[in-house]
């Protein structure tokens with residue numbers, strides 16, 4: 001192999017190497033899927049709220065800090081919004097506390 005051909009080969013190999021390093025989009029997390037399959041029904045895909053509140057402005061509404069504990073409590077039902085006739089279902093009995101936590105982290109990640 002001549003020097004220039006070797007150079008071209010190396011450049012190609014490096015190019016492929018770099019292309020291979022570009023990680024594909026991460027697979028959807030469980031929270032992501034639950035959000036799409038469940039929460040989305042009321043909160044809509046962009047989470048900006050159709051018949052339910054906008055879930056991308058929870059931080060803004062809380063003075064710029066994501067209200068982690070309050071959100072977890074709303075999702076798992078500890079926060080007694082149901083007592084006020086809230087149509088928001090309680091998920092605590094259906095989801096593990098890990099999943100409620102992941103959903104909370106997911107919501108924190110989609111704040112505007």
Ligand code: HEC
Nearest residue numbers: 038039041042052053071074075081086087088089091103
């Ligand atoms: C049946 C419709 C419905 C579904 C499904 C639903 N929600 Fe809600 N959600 C509501 C409604 C209505 C409210 C507003 C009343 C209230 O606060 O309870 C609400 C409120 C909330 C709030 C509080 C918003 C705020 O402004 O404080 C959070 C957080 C939330 N939902 C998260 C979720 C998550 C996460 C899921 C999926 C596991 C989900 N919701 C599924 C109807 C729904």
